[in-house]
Structures are given as C-alpha cells and as structure tokens.
Amino acid sequence: MNSPSSAAPRRISVLGSTGSIGTSTVDLLKNTSETVVVRALVGGQNAELLAEQAIALNAEVAVIHDERRYDELKTLLAGTGIEVASGRQAVIDAAALEADWTMAAITGAAGLEPTLAAARNGHSIALANKEALVCAGDVMLRAVRAAGATLLPVDSEHNAIAQSLGGCDMATVEKIILTASGGPFRQATLEQMREATPEKALKHPTWTMGAKITIDSASMANKGLEVIEAARLFDLTEDRIDVLVHPQSVVHGLVQFRDGSLVAQMGSADMRIPIAHTLAWPQRMDTSCQRLDLAAIGRLDFEAPDEERFVPLRLARQVLRAGGAAPTVFSAANEVAVDAFLNGRIKFLGIGETIDAALQAMSENPELTSLDDVLAWDARGRELAENYILSLQAGRRNMVEAALNV
Numbered sequence: 001m002n003s004p005s006s007a008a009p010r011r012i013s014v015l016g017s018t019g020s021i022g023t024s025t026v027d028l029l030k031n032t033s034e035t036v037v038v039r040a041l042v043g044g045q046n047a048e049l050l051a052e053q054a055i056a057l058n059a060e061v062a063v064i065h066d067e068r069r070y071d072e073l074k075t076l077l078a079g080t081g082i083e084v085a086s087g088r089q090a091v092i093d094a095a096a097l098e099a100d101w102t103m104a105a106i107t108g109a110a111g112l113e114p115t116l117a118a119a120r121n122g123h124s125i126a127l128a129n130k131e132a133l134v135c136a137g138d139v140m141l142r143a144v145r146a147a148g149a150t151l152l153p154v155d156s157e158h159n160a161i162a163q164s165l166g167g168c169d170m171a172t173v174e175k176i177i178l179t180a181s182g183g184p185f186r187q188a189t190l191e192q193m194r195e196a197t198p199e200k201a202l203k204h205p206t207w208t209m210g211a212k213i214t215i216d217s218a219s220m221a222n223k224g225l226e227v228i229e230a231a232r233l234f235d236l237t238e239d240r241i242d243v244l245v246h247p248q249s250v251v252h253g254l255v256q257f258r259d260g261s262l263v264a265q266m267g268s269a270d271m272r273i274p275i276a277h278t279l280a281w282p283q284r285m286d287t288s289c290q291r292l293d294l295a296a297i298g299r300l301d302f303e304a305p306d307e308e309r310f311v312p313l314r315l316a317r318q319v320l321r322a323g324g325a326a327p328t329v330f331s332a333a334n335e336v337a338v339d340a341f342l343n344g345r346i347k348f349l350g351i352g353e354t355i356d357a358a359l360q361a362m363s364e365n366p367e368l369t370s371l372d373d374v375l376a377w378d379a380r381g382r383e384l385a386e387n388y389i390l391s392l393q394a395g396r397r398n399m400v401e402a403a404l405n406v
Contacts, residue, residue, distance in 0.1 A: 009035040015095055015114050016105030018043035018050050020209050021128045021154065024272045025103045026053045028279060028287065040094035042106065042114070045069060051076035061085065063094045065110070092117050101279065104129050105154070107212055108335050109378050112136055116371060122147035126278040128154040130229045135328040136374040137232040138367075152278035153233055157226055159274035160253030160265035161234065168257075176234065177254040178226055179246040180305060181206045183218040186247060190309055196348040198341060206249040206269045215338045216312075219351045220305065224316025225334075228327050231320055238320045243313065245303045250292065268292055311352030315359065324365035325377040332381030333358035340389050350392065358384035 012029065016022045022043070029036060038057040043050035047069040054062040054077060061083045064073050070086035077084055085094070095102070095114035101124045104115040111129035116136070119125055120143055127133070132140050144151055153159050157178040165173070184203050185193050201218040202211060209217070216222035227241050244254075252274075254264040267273045268290040276287045307314035312334065319326035337354035340346045346354065361384045368374050 009037045010101060011037050011039050011099045012101050012103075013038070013040040013042075013094065013097060013099040013118070014103045014105070015040075015042045015091070015118065016044070016103070016107065016111065016128070017041040017053050018046040019105055019107060020213075021105035021271060021275065022103065023049075023053075024270075025105070025126075025275050025279075026057065028272055028276055028285075029057055031288070032279075032285065034285075039097045039099050042091050042094050044106075047073040047076060054082050055080060058082075061094055061097070063090045065091050065106075088113075096121065099123060101126065103154070103275070104132065107131075107210060109135060109332065109375075112374065112378075113371065116140060116143055119143045119149045119151075120147050122149045124150045124152055124278070124281070126152045126154050126275065130155060130225045131331050133232040134225050134228045134331045135378060136368070136371065137228075137327070138369070139371055139374055141232065151233065152281055153229075154271075154274050154278055155226060155229070156252045156267075156269075156271065156274050158230055158233055158253070159277055160251075160267075161230065161255060163265045163277065164253060164255040164263040165234075166263075170235065172258050173234075173236075173240075174256045174258050175240040175242055176230060176236065177242045177244055177256065178223065178230060179244050179249070179251055179253060179302075180220065180223045181217065181249045182245040182247050182303075182305075183220065185218055185309075186245060188309075190349070193309060194347055194349050198344075201341070201348060205247070207271075211342060212335070212338055215341065215351070216334070219312050219338075219348070220310035221312035221316070221334045221338075221351065221355070223305070223310075224313045225331065227313075227316050228320050228330075238317055243305050245305050246301065248297060248300055250294075250297060250300055266292060311349075312355055315352065315355055319359065322365060324367050325373075325380075326359060326362065326365050328368065328374055328377040329358055329362055329381035329384065330355055332378045333385035336382050336385035336389070346389055346392060350389075354385050354388050357388040361388070 038059040040061045041054050041059045042063045045066040063085045067086045074084045092113050096117040098121050102118040103126045105128040115132040161176050202214050204214050249269045251264045251266050270289045273289050319330045333355045337351040
C-alpha cells in the first residue's frame with residue numbers, strides 16, 4: 001500500500017470539486033498546514049466556483065465538464081496561468097494526471113471513466129463515487145490491483161467501517177453494519193410517500209448533500225448502493241452486511257467480530273471528517289469539525305429498515321446476490337428514475353417501481369469484464385428505465401383522454 005511522502009509536497013487532484021464532497025475537500029485543503037501541489041480541479045457546471053477554487057489552491061489545471069461554460073471559466077481565470085479545459089475527454093485527461101492523492105467525487109456513472117483513469121496511476125484514491133464499485137466493481141478492482149493503488153472509502157459509512165476494522169484480519173469479522181438516517185420519510189406511511197413532492201424529499205433531516213444523493217437517501221436507494229459498495233470494498237457476501245436505521249446519524253458504521261465484540265465509529269454529521277481521514281491516511285490531521293457531546297445527545301436509537309416501504313434497498317440486495325450486469329442496471333435505472341422524479345415525470349414511489357421494471361426487463365445477466373461492457377449495460381439500464389417511464393406517462397394520458405371522453 002502506498003502512503004503519503006513527508007519529503008515532498010503531495011500532488012493532489014479533486015474530481016468533482018464543485019459538488020458537496022468536493023467543496024468540503026477544497027475547504028480542508030485551504031486550511032491544511034501540509035504543503036500540497038494541486039494538479040487538477042474538475043467541476044461540473046459551476047464555472048464561477050471552480051475558478052474561485054482554482055485560484056485559492058493555485059491549481060495547475062481547471063476543467064469544467066459542461067463545454068458551454070468553457071468561455072466563462074477561461075475569462076474568470078485569465079492572467080492566472082491556470083490551464084483551462086472542458087468536456088468529457090478533458091475530464092478524463094485531468095484525472096489521469098499523476099497525483100499522490102485523488103478525490104473521486106464525480107456523481108453517478110459520469111465518474112466511472114475519470115475514477116478508472118486515476119486508479120491506473122497507482123496512488124491513493126479517495127473514493128466518493130459509489131457507482132464506480134457498484135457498476136464496474138470487478139473492472140475497477142482489477143485496475144486498482146494491477147496498478148498497486150489504494151482505495152480509501154469516503155462515504156461516511158464505509159469510512160467508518162474501515163476505521164472500525166483498523167487493519168484487522170477479515171477472517172475475524174462476522175459481519176459489518178451500515179447505518180442509515182432513514183431520511184425524511186423514515187416514519188411516513190406508504191400513502192404519504194406516494195404523494196411526496198421533490199421539495200419534501202430534498203429535506204434531509206441530518207445531512208446537506210447534492211440533490212441526487214439526497215433523493216437516494218429518501219428512497220434508501222443510497223443505502224442499497226452502499227450495501228453493494230461495501231461488498232466490493234471489503235470482499236463480503238450480502239448476508240454479512242446489515243443495515244440499521246439510526247436517526248441521530250452519530251454512529252456511522254459498526255463491525256461485529258467473531259468474538260462478539262462490536263466496534264463502532266462515531267462523529268458529527270460532517271463529511272469533512274471522513275475526507276480528512278482519507279487525506280491524512282495513515283496518519284490523522286487536525287480539523288475544526290464539531291466534536292460530539294454524547295452527554296448532550298443523551299440517547300441513540302436504532303431500528304431495522306422497512307424494505308417493503310423502501311423498495312430500492314430490497315432490490316439492491318437482490319442484484320448483489322445476482323451479480324453480473326444487474327447492479328449496473330440497478331444504478332443506471334435509479335439515476336433515470338431520480339431525474340424523472342425531480343422533473344415531475346413520476347411519483348416518489350415510482351423510483352423503486354422503475355428500478356424493478358428495468359431489472360425485470362433484462363433478458364440476460366452477463367458478467368462484465370471491461371469498461372465497454374459496463375458502459376453498454378449502463379446505457380441498457382437507462383433505456384429500460386426510460387421505456388418504463390414512457391409507458392407510465394402513456395398510461396396516464398390514456399386515462400385522461402378516457403375521462404375527457406366521458
């Protein structure tokens with residue numbers, strides 16, 4: 001495993017710097033006493049924020065995925081000496097720049113190729129893109145092993161598991177437990193969830209995150225993706241990964257050892273803590289993050305998740321057991337369904353229904369051995385999900401037309 005060198009400035013890249021994880025990472029980098037060289041910052045659409053970050057960190061390269069924002073970014077960085085680029089290939093090229101530590105925080109399947117490009121450099125990858133392991137687990141892990149790279153989990157739950165394991169022999173582990181806040185609909189009825197608006201679904205009780213992951217949290221698709229991610233990260237079968245709803249979001253993950261010991265990691269709901277753990281690994285770094293006051297918190301609650309109301313979590317377990325292309329289709333269909341919900345095309349419960357329909361429409365479930373395979377099945381999953389959503393919309397139009405005829 002590679003570890004940071006103390007003899008020379010560390011070379012760092014942040015993929016997805018303008019998202020919620022990326023901005024937390026940039027915040028830590030601004031306040032670290034360590035000397036770093038920021039090689040690349042990659043953003044999605046927010047040229048103004050990307051330019052501000054690039055200037056603050058004196059980045060070598062600033063890349064914006066949305067090519068329509070290139071001129072704006074170029075103007076904002078004029079005279080700074082910071083190289084500017086845009087578009088999908090520029091993002092991949094920036095990710096491939098050699099860096100000692102790369103934050104992989106581009107959301108969704110769009111992060112697959114850049115994360116793979118970074119992994120091939122053989123250094124440390126702080127992985128915040130769960131789709132990289134869900135959709136392309138075998139391909140990604142092969143690339144990591146071949147390059148001698150190190151994956152450092154950033155998701156608070158997986159980071160908590162990594163901290164709780166403490167480098168122990170996995171043979172001593174009985175199971176791991178991922179916690180979930182339960183999101184805004186933890187105590188909602190199915191009828192309330194059926195009528196949930198995007199505004200309600202975006203009101204997460206604990207975490208401040210991007211729209212897609214917040215909706216995933218509300219549907220518990222996020223926890224489903226995390227179960228799959230955990231299986232790949234820690235090489236565990238589905239039956240050795242439990243989920244507990246824990247509304248206070250204080251305990252982020254637990255490890256049950258074979259001797260009956262239960263080891264947990266706790267911390268405030270601040271993503272800078274797990275990011276700092278990966279940034280300083282294998283040491284620790286100072287942060288200004290809020291410290292837990294357990295006496296003030298007073299009590300911690302835990303409950304089993306309801307997989308009848310939160311269908312995506314149940315489906316995620318099914319696709320993990322099925323393997324092959326099923327997890328890729330699950331992830332792709334979920335992305336399409338979340339976008340459709342946010343744009344008013346389907347109801348909230350339609351997210352789980354869309355994923356289920358896409359999975360049921362798969363005529364085969366082959367093993368995926370290359371990135372081309374992964375991208376092809378990602379596209380197929382999107383097509384199957386979109387077809388289902390179009391059929392729902394057509395059904396609603398027919399009902400309206402029939403009602404008007406009456």
